[in-house]
Amino acid sequence: MSSIRDRMNKLRGLSENNGPVEQTEEAVTLAPADDAEELGSSWEPLGVRLLQNDWGSFLIRRREYPLPYRHGHHQLSDLHLYASGLNAFHPGQPAISAGQILFLDLETTGLGVGTGNVPFMTGIAYVEKDSFVIEQLLIRHPAEERAMLAHLKQRVERHSYLATYNGRTFDWPVLAGRYIMNGLGRTMADPKHLDFLHPSRSIWRNTLASCRLSHVEEERLGIFRVNDLPGSEAPARYFRFLSDNDPEPLAEVFTHNELDMLALACLAVRFGLLLGGGLGTALEYPEGSEELLRTGLWLERMGMKEEAERLFDRLTNRDPSPSWCLPLAARDKKCGNWQRAVLLWQKAANSAEQSQLPVNEAHIELAMYFEHRSKDYERALHYTEHALELAMKRLSLYRNDPKRRSEVDAIRKRMERLRRKAGRYHA
């Protein structure tokens, strides 16, 4: 036991007996890598091979999927079909082809983008000829990182787009830091990102319990993983390997990462399809109105105005519910489409009046519309009175909530003003 440990235990208030138990077996250190080294037999089941370059060596596991391969709802060959739709991510660029996209997903030793968070496994994938190629780069210890990064750099430079799930704020900044730390260029240009986390959140924020990749693919891409290692357990597997040099626990990390790569490809197909106007033909409309609404709003933000309008039209034929009427009306109000906004608010107002726990937002919006835009004070007053009624109904349920009280006060004030404007008060 080192004397530092004795002293630390004391300072930490630990007696020598309840300190961390010391390993009795001799610590296994890594065999130094010779130039002509060979991989031990323990690596065989993992299907990895050694890769060497000017910067040293690391391991690579390469898999090829024939393009017709179907993964859940989508086929990998659909990448060719729908890649051009992804242009909406970078308007003004020449049409995107499947071969220009590099898919990337890191397995790191920790969280966050701090300098001590090391990507021990880097999964990349790309379309080459008739295959979807997955390369997984594993470093056996941090000193192999430089060689791995040099290899990765070539791959990144060969592609124009980087497809990830949260790569804009996580995977890429982590890598950019690693390049600096390893003295391999402080000026790696930021790639053109296709980060699928953002559209996933835009569309499924309210419909899915979580927007984790594994959850999205199960709920929306028809992919069901069996015995998948949770990504959060990957670092522990790697640390175990570092301490005993047995690569077996890493097998499941490889599999997990590989499935992430495939899911990324499927998401590229899905969003390319949506942006390319394939909803309703290549893919069924979502059942839920909320999802249809969010898809429309996202498409609109991505510049696909006509396609969005098509979805909104479809939506208005469905059963009205304040949950989608109100946000769509808000969008219409913002872009001056008053006609439909009023229609939607009226629908929402009707259904609110039948609800047990009514929301009076539509009534207030209508009151504002009739007061300020069409100057129809009688109708404005009508909706204001109803809004007050609903507010009182709610107030009786939430006794003494100061926020609701001030809401009621605001409605009363509006009512006063409207009565004056409508000429209800005569001297």
Added chain:
Amino acid sequence: MNRLTGKAENLEEWLGILRKQPEIMENVTHWHTIPPRESQTAELPADLHPKLAEALRAKGIHALFTHQRDAYRAVRNGDHIVAVTPTASGKTMCYNLPVLQTVLEEDSSRALYMFPTKALAQDQVAELQQLADLMEADIKTHTYDGDTPPNVRQAIRNAGHIVVTNPDMLHSAILPHHTKWVKLFENIRYIVIDELHAYRGVFGSHVANVIRRLKRICRFYGSNPQFICASATIDNPGEHAERLVGEPVRVVDNNGAPMGEKHFVFYNPPVVNRQLGIRRSSVLETKNLASMLLKQGVQTIVFARSRVRVELLLTYLQDLVRKDVGPQTIRGYRGGYLPKLRREIERGLRSGEIRGVVSTNALELGIDIGQLQACVLNGYPGTVASTWQQSGRAGRRQGSSVTFMVASSNPLDQYIIQNPEFFFNRPPERALINPDNLLILIDHIKCAAYELPFEENETFGSEPLRDMLEFLVEEKVLHHVKGRWFWMDQSFPAHNISLRSAAQENFIIIDMTSGSRVLGEVDQFSAPTLIHEEAIYIHEGVQYQVEKLDFPEKKAYVREVDVDYFTDASMAVELKVLHVDKELQTGDIVRQYGEVTVNAKPTIFKKLRLRTHENIGSGPIHLPEAELHTSAYWFTFSEEAAARMGTNDMQFALLGIANVLVHIAPVYLMCDPMDIRVYPQVKAVHTQRPTIYFYDRYPGGIGLSERLFTVHDELLERAKDWIRTCGCISGCPACVGPIEEVGLMGKTHALELLQEGEGRS
């Protein structure tokens, strides 16, 4: 004097009137007048960039003070410097000048400014921005702290010439993400550390390690910045700066700033019970003096030593002057107020809207509140350095200012107030740090490894680095391969390490009176005695009772109450010696220095009536015991002495000596009074003899008790003098303690014991 309002024309006149009031003057033990100082100036340096010279002239600055010129020259010479001058002497110019000059000469140059608090950083940016605007130069100065909005962070990282931050931010945000700061670290020319004296004790020991890490990152990016430090007056600025930044540092202390006449008045509340040695409450006397000043329209700052006293004084003063100046013009200020409220108060003070402020030492640092005219200290602030800092809050370059120091009945206050020459002739205290405290060092080695792998031949601190790295490999947070040590753990080490032990995991105080809102915070050392269940917690003059203390979650739930008492809690302590490192003997007294463990547990609290402080009840405190492993110094009296004095008498004698020493010890240490604890034992387990222990209240120690071991002889000599010359008959709160505590013979026995100790050798 204006006959109608009763107000004096100016402070001078009012002081003249005061001098003629016997009921005040009979309590004044010393009236010290510091004559006005002429300024000593030098021409603007010849090599100064024309734009910069122009901007200075536009601000009305046509010459530099001598210390500013010397600082400029030394920095241009390539020296690391520390500028040591009093409050309001134009200290910031010592670093702004060379930094701006360099940025003007070479636009890619960068500088990092570090201030102990966010508030100070914000003031600084405003000042730099003003200069940059005057120069019409595109010099970007930004604060980078917890309040910086995420959307501007990237711009600051890439383009900020001067980044102003605090050590905590450096520690947990900038250094662990250094790859985002390439532009800064590649081009960093200067590291500016202001308020150097604030980095002492545990905090300073941490900060010294943050600076080691900072230098390591700079080396990685091929830069080698110069340090420009500034400090309030302390005894060892050069040594302290060198320990903190790990480089030879040149001291610049030839202050050339002018100062108006300054009156320093020592005020000792009158004795009301000579038998018991009880004086009138210093709080009440402070209140009287402060309200006299406020009613005269003099903008006044009152410093009190505890949060409770701040709140008490605030309540009294707001009540008293309500009709004269209005309650919102007198405000409190202390840690635990939320930042927004503090900024509002600072602004009010600068604009003059706020006429009076009652503060803890929180306002001692260089937060910009302008210069006030009067200062009243409720009690000796604990150190000579602090006293000058606080008193410096009153004082202008022209015109007079006055500081009243109102002594409390504790022995240190009484000692200072009755020995003014001690205060005025003595150099201020030494700032002590121990960057190689093993606990602190290991923490920062983790952080450093996270930032960059350690190389084979690196050094970090004075402990052998290799052993520490091996230890961390065993702990499974580092991985050793190919001659380098890599961080290999899921955690982010800086998040679990707080630089400010006191601030570490503060307890949140939640007011449940109507709904729930966060009222303030209390550090974890103070929590057991301040916010135990049933405690009365005072905030902004309002009383709250703690209803529930959720110790594991670090939350206290309080409700507003209106009662006529406050609470005071006691702790039970047990001490065990583990190891003796040093031993010396003077006369019969053997003293030792070494390692100890201390177990402390809060036991009961007392309810004391407001104003009279009489005990009106008590209750138990149920909280877990805390164990502390630290360094300690102790001394023992001989067995003969023990035999001569009965156990009971010995108990009282030791307690009496301890009471005196614990108040005198801070004279030798620049520490918060709570950082060092004293513990007397009639028959100590370790020595089997009567013993008095002093220990550092931080795991591993930060050098306080070690320093006391060194000055032991002087310490006891002073204690003896003090007891001998105290005017009381048989013990009072100002020396060995009140007779209720040390018995009728406590004073005599304490003195006998001390004299006996030295008697034979």
